[in-house]
Amino acid sequence: MNATRVTDTLTRLVDAVPTEDDFTSTARSRELTARVGTWLGVCFLVAFLTGVWSHVAQLPNPLLPLPTRPIWLYRLTQGLHIASGTAAVPLLLVKLWSVFPQLFRRPPAATRARLLDGAERLSIAVLISSALFQLVTGLANAAQWYPWSFSFRSTHFALGWVAMGSLLVHVAVKLPVLRQAWLGPEDVPDHGEVSRRAIMRATWAAAGVAVVASATSGVPGVRRLAVLATRTGSGPGGIPINKSAAAAGVTTTAADPTFVLTLVWNGTERTLSRADLESMPQTSATLPIACVEGWSASGTWSGVPVADLLRLVGAPAGSAVLVESLQRGGASSRSRLPGNVAADPQAMLALMLAGETLSLDHGFPCRIIAPNRPGVLQTKWVSRLEVQS
Ligand SMILES: Nc1nc2c(c(=O)[nH]1)N[C@H]1C(S)=C(S)[C@@H](COP(=O)(O)O)O[C@H]1N2
Numbered sequence: 001m002n003a004t005r006v007t008d009t010l011t012r013l014v015d016a017v018p019t020e021d022d023f024t025s026t027a028r029s030r031e032l033t034a035r036v037g038t039w040l041g042v043c044f045l046v047a048f049l050t051g052v053w054s055h056v057a058q059l060p061n062p063l064l065p066l067p068t069r070p071i072w073l074y075r076l077t078q079g080l081h082i083a084s085g086t087a088a089v090p091l092l093l094v095k096l097w098s099v100f101p102q103l104f105r106r107p108p109a110a111t112r113a114r115l116l117d118g119a120e121r122l123s124i125a126v127l128i129s130s131a132l133f134q135l136v137t138g139l140a141n142a143a144q145w146y147p148w149s150f151s152f153r154s155t156h157f158a159l160g161w162v163a164m165g166s167l168l169v170h171v172a173v174k175l176p177v178l179r180q181a182w183l184g185p186e187d188v189p190d191h192g193e194v195s196r197r198a199i200m201r202a203t204w205a206a207a208g209v210a211v212v213a214s215a216t217s218g219v220p221g222v223r224r225l226a227v228l229a230t231r232t233g234s235g236p237g238g239i240p241i242n243k244s245a246a247a248a249g250v251t252t253t254a255a256d257p258t259f260v261l262t263l264v265w266n267g268t269e270r271t272l273s274r275a276d277l278e279s280m281p282q283t284s285a286t287l288p289i290a291c292v293e294g295w296s297a298s299g300t301w302s303g304v305p306v307a308d309l310l311r312l313v314g315a316p317a318g319s320a321v322l323v324e325s326l327q328r329g330g331a332s333s334r335s336r337l338p339g340n341v342a343a344d345p346q347a348m349l350a351l352m353l354a355g356e357t358l359s360l361d362h363g364f365p366c367r368i369i370a371p372n373r374p375g376v377l378q379t380k381w382v383s384r385l386e387v388q389s
Pocket residue numbers: 239240241242243248289290291292325326327330332333334361362363375376377378379380381
């Protein structure tokens with residue numbers, strides 16, 4: 001190929017790239033973009049706030065431990081996190097479709113305008129990629145599918161800030177368009193080939209179906225509608241099983257009749273068998289497991305209050321407690337009860353669920369159940385409680 005033919009081919013290729021004006025659908029409009037964008041922004045804000053809350057709740061040693069009441073608060077915020085994230089998927093797709101032609105806008109000729117245009121495109125690229133990253137990793141997390149090696153929680157948390165920061169920049173730049181779309185007279189009359197209202201209605205319907213099909217997995221009574229949710233209400237006592245005893249590698253140790261729980265305080269140790277635990281005064285409470293992976297379920301648990309175990313070894317009330325599982329390794333094999341949780345009368349080492357002996361998969365011989373905390377901290381197959389001084 002000689003030089004002229006190369007230039008010819010290149011020119012033809014560039015000419016083949018559509019320009020913004022080649023997209024002639026009257027279904028797109030600035031109003032539609034701005035309105036869908038506003039709702040998408042609301043979903044992102046809700047997901048961000050509930051996400052930060054959940055992140056703080058899961059820190060091993062939070063500066064501000066979550067209150068233990070109301071017992072359902074974390075369940076509610078986590079439900080909102082999943083619902084807003086799920087609703088954002090169809091909203092984001094419609095939004096991207098509505099602005100897609102602008103991707104082919106030719107950059108302006110003047111240098112200054114070109115730089116500004118470049119800066120805006122860059123900020124939007126950051127916003128779109130972080131938003132897509134959040135929705136894709138969030139959906140994968142809810143499906144308990146981890147096709148990556150990074151830590152989900154810290155990465156999802158960090159990118160949440162990136163998405164929120166670039167969203168703020170975007171909203172600031174688009175404020176005049178937003179104001180016009182919501183408050184001003186219509187700048188494009190609503191009679192495209194598909195009306196704006198019809199697109200909005202279809203978007204809402206899609207968001208509604210997405211939420212019902214996934215996020216209702218935490219709503220008692222309508223759980224069966226959550227056809228897309230990976231965890232349903234099945235499992236002993238109506239509580240799903242997150243990780244089975246077999247998967248955690250504890251089938252033998254947890255079923256061992258010589259099992260003892262070790263209590264440690266101030267250098268002294270005390271061991272208790274399951275029979276010892278059963279002979280202590282029992283408490284009962286109806287408390288949810290609210291999994292960060294997007295499901296929740298309530299059960300009636302009974303067992304020994306953690307506060308009584310502290311008293312048994314003479315530890316001061318309100319001390320924090322380190323919880324260790326029979327499970328070896330794995331991020332969920334240990335947790336920490338902050339002082340306010342350990343002192344709560346409903347925080348217990350559960351021995352029973354729904355009036356029956358805890359099943360091996362639900363954490364037999366004993367597990368932590370405490371009010372208003374992420375499910376991942378409700379450690380199963382507990383073998384050791386170490387009171388912290
Ligand atoms: N030892 C141990 N405890 C654990 C887990 C685990 O993997 N190992 N999973 C946690 C998570 S993520 C949740 S949501 C709850 C689920 O409890 P369930 O399986 O009884 O429903 O247990 C928690 N306790």
